[in-house]
Amino acid sequence: MELDEAVRTLAPRLIAYGVARTRSLANAEDIAQDVLLALVRRWQQLGPPTSPDAFAFAIAKRRASRVLARQAVMVPIDFIRGLAREESTVEQAYGSRVGLRLALSALRELPRLDREALLLRSVAELSYEEIASVCGSSSAAIKMRISRARRRLAASMEESSHGRRTRTA
Amino acid sequence: MDDERELLEIETQLRATLTPPSEVIDRVVRRALAGGHQRPRSTYLQLFAVAAALALLAGGATVWRQGMVRRQPLASSMTIVGDGSMLVVEREDGQRWFVGPRLDRRAEGHYVIVLPE
Numbered sequence: 001m002e003l004d005e006a007v008r009t010l011a012p013r014l015i016a017y018g019v020a021r022t023r024s025l026a027n028a029e030d031i032a033q034d035v036l037l038a039l040v041r042r043w044q045q046l047g048p049p050t051s052p053d054a055f056a057f058a059i060a061k062r063r064a065s066r067v068l069a070r071q072a073v074m075v076p077i078d079f080i081r082g083l084a085r086e087e088s089t090v091e092q093a094y095g096s097r098v099g100l101r102l103a104l105s106a107l108r109e110l111p112r113l114d115r116e117a118l119l120l121r122s123v124a125e126l127s128y129e130e131i132a133s134v135c136g137s138s139s140a141a142i143k144m145r146i147s148r149a150r151r152r153l154a155a156s157m158e159e160s161s162h163g164r165r166t167r168t169a
Numbered sequence: 170m171d172d173e174r175e176l177l178e179i180e181t182q183l184r185a186t187l188t189p190p191s192e193v194i195d196r197v198v199r200r201a202l203a204g205g206h207q208r209p210r211s212t213y214l215q216l217f218a219v220a221a222a223l224a225l226l227a228g229g230a231t232v233w234r235q236g237m238v239r240r241q242p243l244a245s246s247m248t249i250v251g252d253g254s255m256l257v258v259e260r261e262d263g264q265r266w267f268v269g270p271r272l273d274r275r276a277e278g279h280y281v282i283v284l285p286e
Contacts, residue, residue, distance in 0.1 A: 004202060011197045016187035029193055036201035103186045122180040123187055154179040 003043045006052045007036055014060055016123045021064035022071070023104050031063045054130040057120060061134060106156040110149050117142050118149035 014035055018028025035056050042049060049055035107115055113135070120131045121142075128139045128146075135142065250257045256268040 007201050008198055011194050011201070012189055015189040015193060015197065016184070019187055019189065025189065025193065028189070029197060032197045033200055036197060040201055097186075099186045103183055107183075122183050150176045150179060153183070154176055157179060157182075 003040065003048070006043075006048070007040065010039070010053065010056050011036065013124050014056060017057065017060055017119055018064060019100075020104065020107055020119050020123055022067050027067050027071075031060055031067060034063055035059045051130055053124065053126055054134055057124045057126060057130075058134045060124075061116070061120075102157065102160045106153055106160060109156050110152055114145045114149035114152070117145040118153065121146050 011032060014032035015025070015028045018031040019025055022028060022031070038059055039049075039052060039056050042055070043052075107119075110118065116135060117131055120126045120134060121128075126134065128142050131137075131142045131146075132139045137145075246261050248259045250259070254270050258266040258268060
């Protein structure tokens with residue numbers, strides 16, 4: 001696989017993963033940018049990693065955790081100081097979609113480790129082995145987490161959309 | 170089987186919902202492929218801080234070295250001329266010392282340094 005191709009296929013998945021983790025497109029873009037720059041430098045200096053996907057999402061997972069920790073501290077401060085980042089129209093339109101909000105709420109209800117495993121499978125499209133290596137767990141445990149998360153997510157989304165239909169009617 | 174298909178549909182639906190706008194994807198790809206020439210602003214600030222600290226250190230070191238050089242005594246050359254039992258030592262700036270035997274004890278090897286007044 002060539003570097004250009006790897007960057008192009010990883011970018012949308014990294015942004016989607018970042019949105020699911022941080023619930024912010026701006027933060028997701030920053031995370032994806034950092035990860036891809038790290039990948040490009042690694043590729044240019046030492047050649048391609050064994051699995052570019054696992055390499056990228058291992059970094060993305062750490063960056064997202066760091067952003068969430070920073071958010072917990074900075075959001076109230078930014079709010080008070082009126083420094084909350086203004087988003088462009090495209091980003092506003094993306095963030096205000098009902099489907100996205102429902103999906104993010106449903107994801108939020110999942111246990112943290114189950115949600116992480118599900119996102120790495122569904123959004124990042126990593127193999128069970130790659131997810132196990134990124135999460136520091138076994139493939140069997142990851143399979144179990146993903147299966148459980150899928151069921152819970154399906155139930156939650158079904159419930160949300162049913163509620164929405166009822167409210168609309 | 171249907172249950173499994175439904176679960177996979179949920180995943181597909183989730184993936185579709187999270188698909189980011191193409192403008193954002195293009196922007197991220199373009200910047201990444203530019204090879205990291207555009208560093209984040211925080212990196213620039215860090216580089217600037219490090220450069221400023223290095224410049225301050227270099228400036229401090231230069232000033233300190235100049236002070237040390239000024240404090241060091243100048244090395245001067247001397248000429249020693251023998252005239253009988255007297256030696257005349259002359260410094261570059263013209264100052265002279267006469268070195269000769271003591272008048273009361275004329276044993277060999279005894280010399281006094283006569284400092285000019």
